[in-house]
Amino acid sequence: MERSLSEGLPDLIARLEGPGAALRASIDRASTILIASEPLPDGDAFGAMLSLRCFVEAAFGIASSREEARAGKGPKHVALLCERGTPPRYAFLDGARAARPPAGEDSEGFDLGVLVDGGVERCGAPVRAVFESCREKACIDHHRAGSRARYDLAIVDPERAATTELLATLLETEAWKDVRLSRPLAEALYTGILSDTGAFVYSLTSPWTHRIAARLLEAGARASLIGEKVMLDIAPEDLRLQSKVVLGLSTLCSGKLLLGVLTLDMLEGRAPEDVGYDRIVNPIAFVSASRATVLLREMGGEHWKVSLRSRPDLDVAEVARELDPQGGCHARAAGCTLRGPLDLVRRRVVLALSRRLGA
Ligand SMILES: [Mn+2]
Numbered sequence: 001m002e003r004s005l006s007e008g009l010p011d012l013i014a015r016l017e018g019p020g021a022a023l024r025a026s027i028d029r030a031s032t033i034l035i036a037s038e039p040l041p042d043g044d045a046f047g048a049m050l051s052l053r054c055f056v057e058a059a060f061g062i063a064s065s066r067e068e069a070r071a072g073k074g075p076k077h078v079a080l081l082c083e084r085g086t087p088p089r090y091a092f093l094d095g096a097r098a099a100r101p102p103a104g105e106d107s108e109g110f111d112l113g114v115l116v117d118g119g120v121e122r123c124g125a126p127v128r129a130v131f132e133s134c135r136e137k138a139c140i141d142h143h144r145a146g147s148r149a150r151y152d153l154a155i156v157d158p159e160r161a162a163t164t165e166l167l168a169t170l171l172e173t174e175a176w177k178d179v180r181l182s183r184p185l186a187e188a189l190y191t192g193i194l195s196d197t198g199a200f201v202y203s204l205t206s207p208w209t210h211r212i213a214a215r216l217l218e219a220g221a222r223a224s225l226i227g228e229k230v231m232l233d234i235a236p237e238d239l240r241l242q243s244k245v246v247l248g249l250s251t252l253c254s255g256k257l258l259l260g261v262l263t264l265d266m267l268e269g270r271a272p273e274d275v276g277y278d279r280i281v282n283p284i285a286f287v288s289a290s291r292a293t294v295l296l297r298e299m300g301g302e303h304w305k306v307s308l309r310s311r312p313d314l315d316v317a318e319v320a321r322e323l324d325p326q327g328g329c330h331a332r333a334a335g336c337t338l339r340g341p342l343d344l345v346r347r348r349v350v351l352a353l354s355r356r357l358g359a
Helices: 010-014 017-029 043-059 104-108 125-132 163-170 183-196 207-218 223-232 236-247 277-284 316-323 342-357
Strands: 032-036 077-081 112-116 136-141 153-156 250-252 257-262 292-298 303-310 333-339
Touching (some): 017 043, 017 112, 017 136, 017 153, 017 163, 032 043, 043 112, 112 125, 136 163, 163 207, 183 207, 236 257, 236 277, 257 277, 257 342, 277 292, 277 303, 292 342, 316 333, 316 342, 333 342
Parallel strands (some): 032 077, 032 112, 136 153, 257 292
Antiparallel strands (some): 250 257, 292 303, 303 333
16 A cells, blocks of 8 residues: 555644635636735745646646636636736746736636735735635635635645645645646645745744655656755845845844845845845844844835844744734744834834843
8 A cells, every 4th residue: 555645644634624625616616716926926925826726727627718717627717816927036937927917807807716825915906906806715825923804715724834835735635636746736836845944944844844845856846946946046136235235234132133224225226026035134034143133125105024034932923913913924934014214114123123032
């Protein structure tokens, strides 16, 4: 008998049997399906979008037009919406070019909308409007401080290291057993897992994460290529920006807190949305003796994105929520948005963190 991937971990699959069947039934009922996430999805969000499209393709087929799409067994019309188009870093993935910004045709609506790696709060306004008009709404996510909206189907497991890990786990349920792990699907899943675990380093990385990853490599995922693209490749502009932020770092709270600022005038004319900010924040998040790191990013119009990173036992998702009710994400990697002049924003963030750092 074939040894099961989940041997020794039975609860993991068992508790997803119901949600897996519900997702399959929702897709079955639909003829048109919207799959979306944030305006510029990260590796996990985009990998999850592509993976879910592969699920539909393998189980039902993809229709070439809305007219050809069918409820039940037939092929589905699937739209992958990214407000800013295919994220350049993930454009190498099979099927990545299917992603597009919302367009006029989307006003015809969708039977089913599925948001991955976050809920409606993380969508931009155009995608949110299309999603709100879907007849059935689903959300698949792994954020602990995630969406507060209501969905017809919410599959959320904060113990999973990535939404793509959750999707890979769903593939193990009875409802999805018929889906073959093709190379494009394996690579989309692997991209998400690698991205959200920081290449198998962050705290939610588990034996299960590694077991899934092994299976994805066995299915043909090109680990070295994906590793380079997802973890290492850096735009020269981002490298220059990284050095500017590093040189301007402030050390606060007796060395326990590091604060970096990225202002519009540092961007050499680029739009703030085009900066690979994870390439800037990740290297400064693990400076010896620091317990928390903040990167304040100016987005224009006195509007700042606050990225928070922490060491174990400091929950920065709580800090993000305290600063902004829409903030959140993970205990050790979180973010929020604040408005106001830099001085004021900086003071609010430092005060919230210094209380927790006992300094
Ligand atoms: Mn994620």
